[in-house]
Amino acid sequence: MFASGGMPSSHSALCTALTTSVAICHGVADSLFPVCLGFSLIVMYDAIGVRRHAGMQAEVLNMIVEDLFQGHPISQRKLKELLGHTPSQVFAGAMLGIVVACICCQGCFVAI
Numbered sequence: 001m002f003a004s005g006g007m008p009s010s011h012s013a014l015c016t017a018l019t020t021s022v023a024i025c026h027g028v029a030d031s032l033f034p035v036c037l038g039f040s041l042i043v044m045y046d047a048i049g050v051r052r053h054a055g056m057q058a059e060v061l062n063m064i065v066e067d068l069f070q071g072h073p074i075s076q077r078k079l080k081e082l083l084g085h086t087p088s089q090v091f092a093g094a095m096l097g098i099v100v101a102c103i104c105c106q107g108c109f110v111a112i
Contacts, residue, residue, distance in 0.1 A: 009047055009085045009093030015040035016097030017104075024105040044094065047085045 019036040026032060085093070 007089045007092060008096050009044075009090045011047055012040075012044050012085070012090045012093030013097035013100065015043045016094040017101040018097075020098050020101035021105045024101065044090050048087055048090050052085060 015036075019033070019040045022030065022033050022036045
């Protein structure tokens with residue numbers, strides 16, 4: 001809960017909840033919706049792509065450092081490997097965000 005990576009993606013859930021709540025309360029024709037949608041897509045792309053690959057590189061670097069500096073104090077320092085998300089983790093986070101937004105925005109349904 002206090003670390004990045006894992007199932008589901010909390011970043012994707014938050015961004016999708018934001019976008020969904022704007023769509024429910026203001027409509028998709030509102031100028032705020034495309035801004036939220038773009039923000040959400042960038043965050044999810046980053047989680048699947050850049051951050052995930054940085055975590056994979058950290059895993060390889062940890063193995064190299066462990067092999068080269070076995071027994072040396074530098075080999076005790078590990079890079080964080082769990083940085084990004086798999087597509088299924090991002091998808092699960094997005095679905096969770098939609099559900100949470102629908103539950104939290106029930107008052108907007110009544111107002112419309």
